[in-house]
Amino acid sequence: MTTFRTIDDLEPERRLLVRIDVNAAVEDGVVQDDRRFARHAETIRELLADDHAITLLAHQGRPGRETFVSLEAHADLLADHLDRPVAFVADTDGDEALEAIDTLEPGDVLLLENVRMCDDELPEEAPDVKAETDLVQTLAPAFDAYVGDAYSASHRSHASIVGFPRVMDAYAGRVMEQEYTAITAVREREFDGPVTMILGGTKAEDTIPILECLDDTVDRFCLGGVVGELFLRADGHDVGYDVADTSLFDHQWDAYQADVTRILEADRDRLSLPTDLAYEADGGERAETALEGVSKERPFLDVGSETARRFAEFASDSAAVFVKGGLGVFEDERFADGTVAVLTTIADANCFSVVGGGDTARAIELYDLDEAEFSQVSIAGGAYVRALTGDPLVGVEALEREQ
Numbered sequence: 374m375t376t377f378r379t380i381d382d383l384e385p386e387r388r389l390l391v392r393i394d395v396n397a398a399v400e401d402g403v404v405q406d407d408r409r410f411a412r413h414a415e416t417i418r419e420l421l422a423d424d425h426a427i428t429l430l431a432h433q434g435r436p437g438r439e440t441f442v443s444l445e446a447h448a449d450l451l452a453d454h455l456d457r458p459v460a461f462v463a464d465t466d467g468d469e470a471l472e473a474i475d476t477l478e479p480g481d482v483l484l485l486e487n488v489r490m491c492d493d494e495l496p497e498e499a500p501d502v503k504a505e506t507d508l509v510q511t512l513a514p515a516f517d518a519y520v521g522d523a524y525s526a527s528h529r530s531h532a533s534i535v536g537f538p539r540v541m542d543a544y545a546g547r548v549m550e551q552e553y554t555a556i557t558a559v560r561e562r563e564f565d566g567p568v569t570m571i572l573g574g575t576k577a578e579d580t581i582p583i584l585e586c587l588d589d590t591v592d593r594f595c596l597g598g599v600v601g602e603l604f605l606r607a608d609g610h611d612v613g614y615d616v617a618d619t620s621l622f623d624h625q626w627d628a629y630q631a632d633v634t635r636i637l638e639a640d641r642d643r644l645s646l647p648t649d650l651a652y653e654a655d656g657g658e659r660a661e662t663a664l665e666g667v668s669k670e671r672p673f674l675d676v677g678s679e680t681a682r683r684f685a686e687f688a689s690d691s692a693a694v695f696v697k698g699g700l701g702v703f704e705d706e707r708f709a710d711g712t713v714a715v716l717t718t719i720a721d722a723n724c725f726s727v728v729g730g731g732d733t734a735r736a737i738e739l740y741d742l743d744e745a746e747f748s749q750v751s752i753a754g755g756a757y758v759r760a761l762t763g764d765p766l767v768g769v770e771a772l773e774r775e776q
């Protein structure tokens with residue numbers, strides 16, 4: 374199905390520039406989440422088996438943010454995943470970087486400094502413009518080929534994503550290939566039987582476009598999380614307490630009330646809303662109430678067990694299930710029941726399944742579910758939503774053009 378070349382098409386022992394995405398939550402300089410490292414390590418291991426000399430290019434954070442840090446610690450974490458050394462150089466396209474690249478032997482791995490520290494990387498410009506930057510013009514001649522593996526950054530028209538494929542022989546890495554294939558299957562509805570999408574989490578700005586554009590693709594949407602509560606409010610229920618004064622609910626209600634109401638009226642038959650919700654009782658334990666008992670005076674932190682059972686039933690009767698956003702605050706074990714019940718059912722069912730959204734995929738890890746039981750656990754956030762809503766991914770297009 375893919376129209377790009379993959380790493381299967383590479384001759385062995387090449388000098389490769391490989392763009393990965395190990396952008397992660399960072400606290401006090403420490404990387405908090407290694408899922409992207411684990412996934413890219415699979416691509417790198419395959420490349421090492423063919424004796425390539427590998428130079429990795431990646432970003433972390435954005436200038437001005439606390440998470441905008443050097444990739445030195447990322448090199449160590451990657452080395453742990455690969456079980457072999459990963460050299461690091463605090464330079465991207467200067468003499469130090471070029472010398473380090475020059476000395477690489479087959480089987481060596483080098484990580485360059487955070488590519489967003491280079492001024493050429495970030496401004497979003499057309500691929501042709503990016504191809505002309507010093508960054509691309511300086512590094513490209515040092516390699517035989519470029520491997521694009523950063524699917525989760527492929528919605529960004531940055532030099533390292535769209536510039537290099539313009540001037541180099543370009544191939545898709547395994548992460549790129551797998552994410553692209555699974556997410557395209559959602560849009561093209563490659564299934565024989567009902568398709569269900571479980572949407573939750575906190576971001577209406579992600580969810581509303583998905584609901585609006587997947588008309589012929591999805592038969593049933595099950596809505597939970599803050600997003601589910603927005604629909605319950607539109608349906609006349611007294612819900613919507615702002616968790617920890619975050620304005621999470623009120624702000625989104627003001628911004629999306631009209632969209633939510635319109636979608637509910639137009640599409641009520643395809644939408645399944647929660648019929649019960651869970652909250653923290655006075656003693657701190659989980660308690661549940663049917664919709665008749667809800668009130669804006671308290672936060673609801675999960676769907677109730679009746680809702681979880683119904684959503685799980687839809688999932689188990691489906692040929693394909695897609696998940697985006699948790700059904701509750703699953704990081705707290707008391708409010709993980711809805712999310713875990715649905716994910717467990719999907720894992721046990723014999724259906725095509727994609728779990729997407731950076732936070733949601735963490736639930737699989739937190740509750741020891743077996744990732745292999747899902748067709749795809751996406752490590753993409755923004756790119757997953759863009760791809761689902763049909764927006765072109767410039768980083769994928771850049772690889773396709775090289776066919």
Ligand SMILES: Nc1ncnc2c1ncn2[C@@H]1O[C@H](COP(=O)(O)OP(=O)(O)OP(=O)(O)O)[C@@H](O)[C@H]1O
Nearest residue numbers: 574575576598599674698701702730731732733754
């Ligand atoms: N009722 C709720 N109240 C508050 N937070 C909730 C509720 N239900 C779910 N959440 C939170 O939603 C988060 C996941 O939603 P989010 O919208 O971030 O989804 P995602 O798509 O996985 O993430 P990302 O956009 O970062 O890739 C979880 O951290 C969870 O705690």
Ligand SMILES: O=C(O)[C@H](O)COP(=O)(O)O
Nearest residue numbers: 394396525526529754755
């Ligand atoms: O983490 C991500 O979603 C990607 O790495 C893109 O990062 P960005 O949103 O900072 O461009």
